[in-house]
Amino acid sequence: MKARDLKDKYIKFFESKGHKEIPSARLVPENDSTTLFISAGMHPLVPYLLGQPHPLGARLVDVQKCVRTGDIEEVGDECHHTFFEMLGNWSLGDYFKKEAIEYSYEFLTKVLNIDNNNLSVTCFAGDDDAPKDTESAEIWERLGIKDIKFLPKKDNWWGPAGTTGPCGPDTEMFYDGLEIWNDVFMQYNKNAKGEYEKLTRPNVDTGMGVERTTAVLSGLNDDYLTDIFQPIIKKIEELSGLSYVETRLITSLQSTHQKSMRIISDHIRSAVFIIADGVEPNNKEAGYVLRRLIRRAIREGKNLGMENNFCKIVAQSVLDNQDNYAGIYPELDLNKNKILEIIENEEIKFRKTLESGLHEINKLIIRNHQVSGSEAFNLYQSYGFPVEMIEEELDKNNLCLDIDEFNKLKTEHAKKSKTLSAGKFKSGLADDSHVVTKYHTATHLLHAALRNILGEQVQQSGSNITSNRLRFDFTYHSALTLDEIKKVEDFVNDNIKKNLPVMCQIMPLEKAKESGALHFFGNKYPSSVSVYSVGNVESWVSKEICTGPHVENTGIMGKFKIIKQESAGSGKRRVYAILE
Ligand code: SER
Numbered sequence: 001m002k003a004r005d006l007k008d009k010y011i012k013f014f015e016s017k018g019h020k021e022i023p024s025a026r027l028v029p030e031n032d033s034t035t036l037f038i039s040a041g042m043h044p045l046v047p048y049l050l051g052q053p054h055p056l057g058a059r060l061v062d063v064q065k066c067v068r069t070g071d072i073e074e075v076g077d078e079c080h081h082t083f084f085e086m087l088g089n090w091s092l093g094d095y096f097k098k099e100a101i102e103y104s105y106e107f108l109t110k111v112l113n114i115d116n117n118n119l120s121v122t123c124f125a126g127d128d129d130a131p132k133d134t135e136s137a138e139i140w141e142r143l144g145i146k147d148i149k150f151l152p153k154k155d156n157w158w159g160p161a162g163t164t165g166p167c168g169p170d171t172e173m174f175y176d177g178l179e180i181w182n183d184v185f186m187q188y189n190k191n192a193k194g195e196y197e198k199l200t201r202p203n204v205d206t207g208m209g210v211e212r213t214t215a216v217l218s219g220l221n222d223d224y225l226t227d228i229f230q231p232i233i234k235k236i237e238e239l240s241g242l243s244y245v246e247t248r249l250i251t252s253l254q255s256t257h258q259k260s261m262r263i264i265s266d267h268i269r270s271a272v273f274i275i276a277d278g279v280e281p282n283n284k285e286a287g288y289v290l291r292r293l294i295r296r297a298i299r300e301g302k303n304l305g306m307e308n309n310f311c312k313i314v315a316q317s318v319l320d321n322q323d324n325y326a327g328i329y330p331e332l333d334l335n336k337n338k339i340l341e342i343i344e345n346e347e348i349k350f351r352k353t354l355e356s357g358l359h360e361i362n363k364l365i366i367r368n369h370q371v372s373g374s375e376a377f378n379l380y381q382s383y384g385f386p387v388e389m390i391e392e393e394l395d396k397n398n399l400c401l402d403i404d405e406f407n408k409l410k411t412e413h414a415k416k417s418k419t420l421s422a423g424k425f426k427s428g429l430a431d432d433s434h435v436v437t438k439y440h441t442a443t444h445l446l447h448a449a450l451r452n453i454l455g456e457q458v459q460q461s462g463s464n465i466t467s468n469r470l471r472f473d474f475t476y477h478s479a480l481t482l483d484e485i486k487k488v489e490d491f492v493n494d495n496i497k498k499n500l501p502v503m504c505q506i507m508p509l510e511k512a513k514e515s516g517a518l519h520f521f522g523n524k525y526p527s528s529v530s531v532y533s534v535g536n537v538e539s540w541v542s543k544e545i546c547t548g549p550h551v552e553n554t555g556i557m558g559k560f561k562i563i564k565q566e567s568a569g570s571g572k573r574r575v576y577a578i579l580e
Contacts, residue, residue, distance in 0.1 A: 001214055001217045001218045002214070002227050002323060003085075003210050003211070003214040003226060003227060003228045003323065003324055004227075004323045004324060006087075006112075006210060006213060006214050006217065007063050007085070007087065007210060009107075009111050009112070010061070010063075010087045010107070010208070011061055011062075011063070011087075013103075013106075013107050013111050014059075014061035014089045014103070015061065017059070017103055018059050019059040019060055019061040019089055019090075020056040020057055020059065020060055020061070021060075021061050021062060022056060022060050022061070022062045023062070024062060024063055024064045024065045024085075024329075025038055025043075025044035025064065025065075026038070026065075026277045026278075026331075027065050027066075027067055027273060027274060027277045027279075028274075028277050028278065028279060028286055029043065029044070035161065036067075036069075036285050036286045036289060037066070037067035037068070037069070037274075037286065037289075038064065038065065038066055038067065039066050039067065039068045039161060040064070040066060040086060040088075040161055040207055041062060041064040041066070041086045041087070041088030041205070041206075041207050042088065042090070042159070042161065042166075042184070042186075042205040042207070043064075043066075043161050044064070045060070045090060045092075045205075046161065046165055046166065048090075048092050049090075049092065049165075049166040049186055049203050049205065050165070050166060050189065050199075051093075051199075051200075051201060053092075054092055057092075058091060058092040058093055058094035059089070059090070059091060059092075059094055059095075060089065060090040060092070061087075061088065061089045061090070062087075062088060063085050063086070063087055063210070064085065064086050064088060065083070065085060065273055065329075066083070066084055066085070066086050067082055067083050067270060067273070067274065067289075068081075068082060068084075069082055069289055072296075075262065075263055075266050075267070076259040076260075076262050076263045077259075077262075078215075078221055078222040078223055078224065078247065078262075079211075079212055079215070079222075079223050080266075081211055081223070081266050081270075082266055082267065082270040082293065083266070083269050083270035083273050083274075084209055084210065084211050084212075085209075085210040085211070086207050086208065086209055086210065087207070087208040087209075087210060087213075088205065088206050088207050088208070089103070089204070089206050090203065090204060090205055090206070091203055091204040092201075092203050093201035093202070093203060095204065096185065096202060096204060097135055097136050097139060097185055097204075098139055100183050100185070100204040100206065101136060101139045101140060101143070101171065101183060102139070102143070104173060104181060104183055104206065105140075105143045105145075108173065108175075108181070112217060114175055114217075116144050116145070117146075118175055118176050119145055119147075119173060119174065119175060120145070120146075120147030120148070120149070120173075120174045120177070121140050121145055121147070121148050121149075121171055121172065121173050121174065122148070122149045122150070122151050122155060122156055122171065122172045122174075123136045123137045123140075123148065123149070123150050123151075123156060123169070123171045124136075124150070124151070124152075124153070124156040124157060124169030124170065124171075125150035125151055125152050125156065126150075127152065127153055129153075129188075129196045130157075130168070130169055130187070130188065130196065132150065133150075133156075133169045133171065133185075136169075136171045136183075136185070137150070140171070155172075156169060156170055156171070156172065157169055157170060158170045158182065158184040158205070159184065159186070159190070159205075160189075160190050163190075163192075164189075164190050164191055164192055165189065165190060166186040166188070166189055166199065166203065166205075167184075167186060167188050167189070167190050167196075168184055168185045168186040168187040168188050168202070169184075169185055169187070170182050170183060170184040170185065171183050171185075175216050175217070176216070178212070178216050179212075180208060180209075180212065180213045180216055181206065181207070181208040181213070182206060182207045182208070183204060183205075183206045184204070184205040184206065184207070185202065185203075185204060186199065186202060186203040186204070186205055187199055187202045210228070211223045211226065211228055211229075214226045214227075214228060221247070222246070222247060224244070224261075224262050224265065225246070227323055227324070228321075228324055229262075229265050229269075231317050231320070231321050232264075232265035232268070232269065232314060232317050232318060232321075233261055233262075233265055234317075235313060235314055235316075235317040236261045236264055236265060236304070236310075236314060237261070239304075239306055239310050239313060239314075240257075240261075240301075240304035240305060240306050241305075242257050242261075242304055242305075244257075244258055244261050245258065256303060257303070257304060259300075260300035260301070260303040260304050261300075261304070263296060263297065263300045264297045264300050264301060264304075264314060265314070267293040267294065267296055267297040267300075268293075268294075268297050268311055268314045268315050268318060268343070269318045270293050271290055271293050271294050271297070271311075271315065271343060272315050272318045272319060272332065272339055272343075273329075273332075274286065274289070274290045274293070275290065275335065275338065275339045275342050275343070276329070276331040276332050276334075276335050276339055277331060280342055281294060281342065281346045283434070283438070283556035283557070283558065284434075284435070284558075288434065291346065294311060294343060294346045294347065294350070295346075295350050297311060297314075298311065298347055298350055298351070298354075299386045299389075302386075302389065303388075309344060309347050309348065309351070310347075311343045311344065311346075311347045312340050312343050312344040312347070315339060315340055315343045316340065319332055319333075319336055319339065319340075353383055353499075353553070354383065354385070356383065356501075357379055357382070357383030357385045358389075358393065360379060360382075360383070360501070361379060361385075361390060361393045361394075362393070365393070365394070365397050365399065369399070370399055371390065371393075371394055371399070371401060372402060372405065373401065373402035373403070373404065373405025373406040373407075373408070373409065374405060374406075374409060374504075374505065374506055376390045376401055376402075376406045377405075377406050377409040377410060377413075377504075378501075378503045378504055378505070380406070380410070381413070381502075381504065381552045382501035382502060382503060382552045382553060383501065383552070383553070387401070387403070387406060391403075413549065435467040435579075436465055436466075436467055437549050437550060437551055438551055438556070438557045438558070438579055439465040439466075439467075439469070439470040439579060440465060440549070440550055441502060441534065441550040441551045441554065441557060442470055442492065442557060442560055442577065442579055443460075443463050443465070443470050443472055444532065444534060444542045444544055444546070444550070445491075445492045445495055445496070445534060445541070445542055445554070445560070446470070446472055446488070446492055446560075446575070446577060447460050447472070447474070447518065447542065447544070448491070448495075448534070448541055448542035449487075449488040449489075449491035449492050450474055450476075450488060452491055453484055453487045453488050453491065454476055454480075454484065457475065457476075458474050458475060458476055459474060459475045460472065460473070460474050460518070460520065461473045461474055461475055461568070461572055462568075468578070469563070469576055469577065469578045470576070470577050470578075471574060471575070471576050472574070472575050472576075472577070473568045473572055473573070473574045474572065474573055474575075475571055475572055475573075476571070476572070476573045477571060478573075479565060479567075479573070480565055480573070480575075485562050485565070488562065489560060489561060489562055492560040493559060493560050495534065495535075495541050495554055496554045496555065496557045496558070496559070496560060497555070498554065498555075499553055499554060499555030500534050500535045500536075500541065500553065500554045500555075501534075501535070501536070501552070501553055502532060502533070502534050502550045502551055502552060502553065502554065503532070503533045503536075504530050504531070504532050504550070505530070505531050505533070506528060506529070506530050506531075507528065507529065507531060508527060508528055508529075509525050509526070509527050509528065509529050509545075512529050512531045512545050513545075515531065515543065516543055517531045517533075517543045517544055517545045518542075518543065518544045518545070519544065519545040525545060529545045530545070530546065530547060531543060531544070531545055531546070532544055532546045532550050534554060557579055558579040558580050559579065559580040560577060560578075560579055560580075561577060561578050561579075561580060562575050562576070562577045563576050563577060563578055564576040
């Protein structure tokens with residue numbers, strides 16, 4: 001089955017049941033700062049699910065563009081995607097469980113001709129927040145479904161999409177054991193206190209993933225074999241000279257290639273849609289997700305031996321997909337050139353960064369005849385260098401990497417960032433911690449700048465960072481002149497522009513102090529400390545004992561600006577600064 005047929009049939013069926021088709025909302029939420037992207041069909045409809053009347057009435061149907069980055073690491077298997085299309089139908093206080101389930105059943109068995117015996121469903125088992133959903137189960141039973149299971153909240157409950165909002169028990173439908181559709185019965189609103197308030201007017205929200213369902217209905221166990229991905233995969237096969245083999249026939253080398261092809265097609269398809277909705281690669285939020293998607297695709301390209309720029313060509317194959325996208329999403333046609341240009345520029349830029357990373361590796365090899373696990377981790381951090389590439393370089397020189405040490409550092413770092421990022425933007429790659437990290441590195445550069453411009457008697461005496469600004473206290477006798485402020489800003493901005501790597505080295509405390517790393521006098525430090533240097537390890541601009549985390553490269557920090565200065569007590573000054 002073609003994806004287009006599924007979409008058309010779905011819309012037509014629900015139109016025949018009195019639903020009005022609504023266009024897909026933009027991928028970037030208009031009035032919701034809690035998530036970076038629309039992640040489900042219901043997401044743009046939240047105000048209506050909470051009671052506002054919809055201009056098109058109480059029965060709606062659509063194909064909604066979605067992006068989920070929560071399990072980006074899973075992309076590469078048969079069924080995970082960052083971008084996907086979701087079919088959905090809604091009842092805004094109109095029909096409820098009975099009709100919703102009957103419609104689902106009729107669509108599956110009469111329109112898609114699925115045999116009753118191949119269908120199974122799950123329903124909510126009940127807990128302290130809401131009772132067992134026997135009502136749904138009884139409706140399914142009446143329709144002749146035999147395989148009905150009750151599962152807890154983690155399986156059969158949906159929402160809210162952010163931290164608050166409409167939610168409720170759901171019933172999921174499986175074809176030959178694979179989930180294809182989800183009917184959510186939105187009976188509750190989860191409030192900021194975490195309580196489930198009963199909605200006076202319950203709604204139905206359903207969701208069917210186009211990619212997954214197209215594959216399942218075509219008897220394929222791999223979404224990438226559908227007509228949605230095949231034109232993209234074919235392009236990658238052409239560019240790499242390798243072939244995408246069906247999983248069951250595969251050797252292990254082919255399986256790595258297959259994984260890379262899937263990641264490239266997934267990520268570039270997402271990038272195309274994200275750019276079409278007005279996002280450009282940068283280091284903030286949605287722009288940062290976009291940048292990471294493109295960079296990850298480029299790295300996977302290396303696995304396939306694709307050393308020349310290829311992202312634009314792959315993007316073109318997405319834009320050319322007549323069955324699914326071209327002529328269907330006007331934002332793609334309208335922004336074609338812009339999309340291709342942005343993707344191409346980002347690739348050129350990243351390849352340059354990779355080149356300098358390679359240069360650093362080779363310098364280490366020549367100097368030390370080895371790259372240690374922590375040096376490899378620094379390269380990974382600073383240049384976004386995949387560890388496999390570091391290993392390859394070492395291998396060329398008959399050296400090997402202490403992968404255990406590397407992995408240990410990576411896990412430690414991931415833990416740290418996770419703790420920091422708990423909270424906002426749970427569904428995205430970017431989060432508050434990313435902004436805070438930039439400010440953190442900015443304080444190091446500011447410290448260096450002040451010592452450079454005002455003299456080495458300047459000592460940091462405190463700092464405080466929020467996601468909006470940094471505050472830095474230091475020893476100095478008088479207010480800074482406008483000229484001094486300008487010089488400090490220039491110093492920081494020049495070093496940001498130089499796109500300097502930030503390196504972390506772990507060393508004994510005494511060695512750190514000897515090496516000139518700045519530290520708080522009188523602070524208690526452990527016997528082994530991490531030292532962050534901005535610039536190259538030999539010719540650094542800033543070097544401090546610090547626990548991090550810091551940005552990988554200063555280039556991503558934006559523009560530094562001092563917005564205020566004041567006294568912080570006798571012999572002490574305080575400045576506030578922002579990154580724009
Ligand atoms: N919101 C539900 C989902 O994402 C149904 O649309 O599965």
